[in-house]
């Protein structure tokens with residue numbers, strides 16, 4: 117594509133106050149500091165600075181690299197925060213095939229494997245190396261001259277997807293190795309969603325009305341295939357390495373290779389053990405049967421490997437798997453019990469979740485009384501009747517789930533569970549929108565758990581941070597008619613709170629008792645409410661509780677629209693223009709601002725002094741080439757994300773607008789741009805430029 121001639125004549129004046137040398141020095145210093153703290157955290161589980169201080173260092177590095185792109189290093193730690201968009205993952209051939217392992221399910225089968233090994237090795241002495249079998253996504257990492265070059269998924273074993281940019285956001289995967297390492301090698305392992313992190317992400321999703329991710333393994337796999345590496349970075353995946361490959365490596369046993377990769381800085385799970393014979397392997401299996409549930413990752417068995425590499429070679433491979441290694445699978449932790457009843461919980465967004473109440477049963481070391489049933493589809497899929505004998509399993513989620521029904525034991529008199537049609541809390545007729553798995557109670561204003569949930573969401577630490585107000589106090593405020601919604605919090609006075617009486621429910625006693633708020637707590641609450649007035653706009657926006665607007669989405673919307681007033685005016689087209697914002701979110705935002713009640717609440721927040729617009733950010737200045745020029749950005753780009761392009765336009769004096777009009781100077785067009793935009797730009801004769809054209813301009 118050609119671009120206007122006058123651009124080429126523009127001078128490349130920059131207004132950086134720093135010289136290139138100064139910037140290089142600072143970038144080097146920041147890089148060393150960040151790498152040092154990262155290593156400390158991931159290899160020694162220690163930290164010398166707070167997360168906040170760490171983020172500040174990273175932020176400064178990113179800012180400098182934005183200003184001096186020529187100084188950005190291939191292994192810069194800034195890649196940990198993501199930002200690159202991969203449109204399509206390139207398929208690459210594995211240098212060494214990625215095979216799977218044979219499975220065994222009993223000690224007997226394991227002893228048969230041992231007999232085959234003994235026979236194959238013609239009575240030489242041999243030993244085993246045992247590891248846990250991590251249930252994640254197999255990854256192959258290639259390093260050249262100490263630098264991470266490529267991260268590839270298993271794919272079909274012969275070729276996989278190149279997901280390097282996404283893998284670089286996994287902080288325990290070294291981008292550069294410090295030690296003296298072989299010039300080229302491959303290391304394999306399992307990327308996984310740490311269970312705590314999985315729970316955190318799911319709670320966040322539930323909080324904004326999104327479906328929970330089904331299980332940590334699928335979620336890890338889905339995450340690594342996402343286009344926006346920033347989202348991958350936000351999910352804090354981890355990776356355990358367990359296999360070293362290369363052409364001229366000088367190790368004679370697997371255990372030596374594992375010690376080597378450990379010493380180079382790779383994350384190796386310390387759960388491995390060398391075992392002299394198959395009896396020791398069986399003892400290892402027994403040792404980990406229960407203990408494995410304390411690990412940060414789901415495991416479904418153990419892997420037994422012949423330790424001596426020359427013996428591995430001697431044993432070789434079948435078409436599908438090595439003869440020198442095998443997996444032993446633990447039996448899924450399951451128990452059989454009786455479904456006594458189903459309760460229905462109503463969340464802040466009105467979503468109804470059915471929960472199975474079970475006859476208490478012991479499962480993986482804990483007594484289980486309840487299991488999640490997700491939604492009506494799940495109840496139908498299981499074909500549940502009350503009184504059924506059911507199987508429950510514990511997977512990666514904290515709450516166990518009902519996996520199947522023993523229909524042969526069913527009481528023939530019993531009837532299938534009929535899903536409720538009215539809200540169990542307020543009696544309102546439930547609705548279920550097309551394509552949604554959940555039923556909703558539409559009575560936002562009058563349904564107690566929704567009212568309470570919205571206030572709890574607003575005051576949480578990630579939002580307005582008034583969490584000194586516990587759920588009981590909020591209930592007390594609602595019961596005493598001191599508040600009806602979160603905006604009313606700003607009317608509260610110390611006198612109203614001091615001595616306020618509220619009920620506390622004790623599960624043990626099965627009854628309520630009365631408490632009253634002390635002077636000190638009342639003062640703390642009033643202070644926290646006052647402090648919340650300086651919470652930045654994006655957190656307030658999150659706190660408003662718009663369905664599907666989680667923390668990250670709120671940040672994107674706040675960044676794009678800068679104020680509630682502009683967001684309120686935004687139409688569907690300008691909303692979906694924002695990266696990551698799709699139909700569902702756009703419709704939900706529009707719906708929220710159509711409600712008079714919400715507009716009144718926002719007005720009240722504004723009058724109270726809550727931040728409803730962005731503080732102007734310190735603007736990076738790169739030049740003034742684009743002065744007085746307006747841009748619309750649309751589509752997916754190769755080198756930069758839309759947010760980065762926006763920053764670049766602003767840093768060079770240009771302006772980003774959201775809709776195409778006759779006054780618009782340029783449409784910066786990436787792939788997958790909407791056809792209607794293109795049509796409009798063509799009709800108005802707008803100059804359409806590519807990412808490359810744009811980079812030439814600046």
Ligand code: IVH
Pocket residue numbers: 215216217218247248249250251253254270305306358359419438441443
């Ligand atoms: S070794 C040639 N070790 O299990 C075999 N694999 O079913 C190399 N896995 O594809 C694999 N933990 O994704 C090995 N400690 C471990 C493992 C492990 C999990 C996975 C891996 C492999 C699959 C085989």
